[in-house]
Amino acid sequence: MTAPVSAKPREGADYGKAGKDAILAGIIAFGIFGPLVGLKTEQNMSNELIVVNDMVSALIIVAIVMAGRFLLSAFVFPYMSQRGKKPTAANALGTEKPDRSKLYARLGLVLIFFYPIIVVSLVGFQGSLKWVDNFGIQILIYVMLGWGLNIVVGLAGLLDLGYVAFYAVGAYSYALLAINFDLSFWVLLPVAGLLAAFWGVILGFPVLRLRGDYLAIVTLAFGEIIRLVLINFRELTNGSAGISSIPKVTLFGIPFDASPDGFAKMFDLPLSSAYYKIFLYYLILLLALLTAYVTIRLRRMPIGRAWEALREDEVACRSLGINTTNTKLTAFAIGAMFAGFAGSFFAARQGFVSPESFVFMESAVIVAIVVLGGMGSMIGVAVAAAAMIGGTELLRELTFLKAVFGPEFNPDQYRMLLFGLAMVGIMIWRPRGFVSSREPTAYLFERKSVSGSLVKEGHG
Amino acid sequence: MTTERWDTDPVLTVEHVTMRFGGLVAVNDLSFKAGRGDITALIGPNGAGKTTVFNCITGFYKPTMGLLDLAHRDGKRFMLERMPDFKISGKAKVARTFQNIRLFSGMTLLENLLVAQHNALMLASGMTIGGILGIGGYKAKEKEAMERAKYWLDKIRLTARADDPAGDLPYGAQRRLEIARAMCTGPELLCLDEPAAGLNPRESAELNELLLGIRESEKTSLLLIEHDMSVVMEISDHVVVLEYGIKISDGTPAFVQNDPRVIAAYLGVDDEEVETVEKQLDVLTGEAG
Numbered sequence: 001m002t003a004p005v006s007a008k009p010r011e012g013a014d015y016g017k018a019g020k021d022a023i024l025a026g027i028i029a030f031g032i033f034g035p036l037v038g039l040k041t042e043q044n045m046s047n048e049l050i051v052v053n054d055m056v057s058a059l060i061i062v063a064i065v066m067a068g069r070f071l072l073s074a075f076v077f078p079y080m081s082q083r084g085k086k087p088t089a090a091n092a093l094g095t096e097k098p099d100r101s102k103l104y105a106r107l108g109l110v111l112i113f114f115y116p117i118i119v120v121s122l123v124g125f126q127g128s129l130k131w132v133d134n135f136g137i138q139i140l141i142y143v144m145l146g147w148g149l150n151i152v153v154g155l156a157g158l159l160d161l162g163y164v165a166f167y168a169v170g171a172y173s174y175a176l177l178a179i180n181f182d183l184s185f186w187v188l189l190p191v192a193g194l195l196a197a198f199w200g201v202i203l204g205f206p207v208l209r210l211r212g213d214y215l216a217i218v219t220l221a222f223g224e225i226i227r228l229v230l231i232n233f234r235e236l237t238n239g240s241a242g243i244s245s246i247p248k249v250t251l252f253g254i255p256f257d258a259s260p261d262g263f264a265k266m267f268d269l270p271l272s273s274a275y276y277k278i279f280l281y282y283l284i285l286l287l288a289l290l291t292a293y294v295t296i297r298l299r300r301m302p303i304g305r306a307w308e309a310l311r312e313d314e315v316a317c318r319s320l321g322i323n324t325t326n327t328k329l330t331a332f333a334i335g336a337m338f339a340g341f342a343g344s345f346f347a348a349r350q351g352f353v354s355p356e357s358f359v360f361m362e363s364a365v366i367v368a369i370v371v372l373g374g375m376g377s378m379i380g381v382a383v384a385a386a387a388m389i390g391g392t393e394l395l396r397e398l399t400f401l402k403a404v405f406g407p408e409f410n411p412d413q414y415r416m417l418l419f420g421l422a423m424v425g426i427m428i429w430r431p432r433g434f435v436s437s438r439e440p441t442a443y444l445f446e447r448k449s450v451s452g453s454l455v456k457e458g459h460g
Numbered sequence: 461m462t463t464e465r466w467d468t469d470p471v472l473t474v475e476h477v478t479m480r481f482g483g484l485v486a487v488n489d490l491s492f493k494a495g496r497g498d499i500t501a502l503i504g505p506n507g508a509g510k511t512t513v514f515n516c517i518t519g520f521y522k523p524t525m526g527l528l529d530l531a532h533r534d535g536k537r538f539m540l541e542r543m544p545d546f547k548i549s550g551k552a553k554v555a556r557t558f559q560n561i562r563l564f565s566g567m568t569l570l571e572n573l574l575v576a577q578h579n580a581l582m583l584a585s586g587m588t589i590g591g592i593l594g595i596g597g598y599k600a601k602e603k604e605a606m607e608r609a610k611y612w613l614d615k616i617r618l619t620a621r622a623d624d625p626a627g628d629l630p631y632g633a634q635r636r637l638e639i640a641r642a643m644c645t646g647p648e649l650l651c652l653d654e655p656a657a658g659l660n661p662r663e664s665a666e667l668n669e670l671l672l673g674i675r676e677s678e679k680t681s682l683l684l685i686e687h688d689m690s691v692v693m694e695i696s697d698h699v700v701v702l703e704y705g706i707k708i709s710d711g712t713p714a715f716v717q718n719d720p721r722v723i724a725a726y727l728g729v730d731d732e733e734v735e736t737v738e739k740q741l742d743v744l745t746g747e748a749g
């Protein structure tokens with residue numbers, strides 16, 4: 001393999017090598033897992049130790065290892081080495097071609113738009129419930145939260161570990177106002193956003209002097225304070241029991257229920273909750289796209305550039321006459337506003353809110369999505385949200401693993417382990433996230449992406 | 461002393477400015493004037509307090525004592541010691557560069573120059589709301605800002621690299637870009653903290669040309685800290701020398717060059733001269749205290 005040959009014959013030669021690799025890996029795997037998994041010792045009725053032969057499990061593991069090794073040697077390694085060679089030249093100049101990612105984004109958008117239709121046509125209305133609700137809506141909520149937090153963390157460079165607090169403010173605003181004042185979702189959606197933004201400003205004021213780690217700690221504390229207030233302010237929030245029977249969203253006054261003027265009766269359709277779920281799917285898609293649109297527009301406004309400049313160098317910003325206090329506050333407020341929108345949607349969708357939904361873990365997941373996706377990148381954040389939330393949901397689907405590892409095996413419990421592994425993997429291979437390059441907001445001659453190595457993360 | 465040009469129409473008047481950090485007196489009772497349209501150089505050995513003076517003028521520090529008075533061409537006056545830093549650059553129109561370059565390295569050259577015009581653009585975009593909705597004259601104003609950025613890119617000869625990230629530029633070009641960025645704020649007084657540091661002789665000569673050009677075409681007054689004596693002596697009209705936070709000399713470059721106290725501060729003195737110099741310094745500190 002010394003002489004540089006064209007790509008095709010080398011790929012052909014690689015299959016043989018990959019096969020050998022796979023066999024070698026299989027032998028090693030059998031050496032390890034054969035005795036470890038294949039031979040089990042158990043006590044029988046008369047308390048004697050006996051050896052139980054469980055070679056099937058061992059062989060399944062060996063087969064997985066071999067298949068994995070084969071795929072790695074045949075496809076992944078050659079691809080990585082080729083890719084590793086090409087972009088270095090471009091990277092040295094700090095530029096990458098953005099064309100491909102734009103195409104992917106368009107394709108992804110089309111796919112997301114037709115997703116419920118595809119699902120319904122594949123598995124029927126009743127079967128689509130799970131796929132639209134657990135996957136579609138759940139992922140899109142986190143995409144929206146990720147994009148909202150992206151304004152604060154990715155653009156302005158302020159590490160906010162208490163983002164879920166604004167999500168909670170949005171959810172409780174909708175829940176309480178809808179129940180107590182009988183207002184519709186469409187009125188309360190902006191109200192929830194404004195209230196969350198207001199709390200964003202309230203949080204922003206005291207923490208503006210803080211930077212970096214200190215800011216992260218205070219925002220974390222703020223998230224906890226909101227949750228504790230929700231638990232202990234029983235008169236208003238009903239404590240940890242939460243608020244239930246929150247009104248559903250209506251389609252311009254048409255409710256999705258069995259009543260005579262409900263959606264199903266009105267259009268003469270069979271009664272099914274799938275319509276409501278699909279409606280919710282498009283609603284959250286609309287909200288997420290609104291977040292994206294506003295963020296993209298804001299980035300090209302002076303305020304967006306000031307956010308990014310703030311992330312790059314706060315002192316230089318001040319020397320250019322930028323009021324950094326106001327700039328940080330707007331970032332906090334606008335980020336919080338989108339969390340408020342998402343929160344009110346969440347409350348309407350669940351029909352029930354309790355402080356349990358707004359624990360620190362949620363903030364951590366959202367921050368992880370932004371970091372994994374690549375700070376500042378919309379597409380990266382969307383992909384990361386799909387991978388992390390979709391991945392979690394997929395784990396629940398892996399019931400066939402019970403056949404392999406026994407009935408007590410619950411793949412859902414390995415969620416955190418896989419999270420951790422994904423994080424470590426990303427940090428090794430793509431330390432700046434899936435999409436590390438930055439798109440400039442203005443150009444004279446041509447738009448060239450800025451390499452992630454030059455973009456700063458911000459220090460609060 | 462005779463009345464010099466900077467005494468009659470100063471853009472910046474520094475009066476009795478003292479800056480203490482705990483027990484350390486970084487600047488002690490400093491008074492000087494910077495003339496309008498002049499290039500005023502602030503020189504002195506390392507640790508003399510030059511950058512501290514800059515930080516006081518640009519609001520990054522609040523002086524412990526003293527007055528800083530800035531007068532615009534149209535007669536507007538600003539008391540800089542009472543203003544927060546972003547207002548000094550935004551309202552009083554004092555721009556500055558930094559000793560260790562502070563560019564927005566992940567943003568392109570053009571973006572760097574657009575950020576510098578933030579306040580004007582923010583106003584034009586109706587605090588963002590008008591800009592998002594597409595009402596008001598934001599589009600036209602943005603175009604204007606781009607033209608201004610282009611003008612400055614031409615001046616620093618970096619137009620071809622307008623769309624490259626600032627962090628990719630070589631050192632000398634980064635220095636020039638930082639000056640262009642400061643000039644995009646349309647300053648009355650431009651403060652340059654060691655603009656020639658780390659430049660080779662050719663780049664340094666180019667810098668001189670750029671600074672003289674700025675004074676000529678923009679009518680901006682310049683205040684600069686510099687170690688490179690060729691820059692100081694060639695382009696400045698007025699030199700203020702600091703040592704240990706105290707002004708030891710103030711005058712034209714020719715006057716300062718021959719001032720025995722300056723020579724003593726920079727080159728040291730012979731043993732027999734120590735006494736006379738110490739006497740002079742005593743007189744000086746006596747005056748200050």
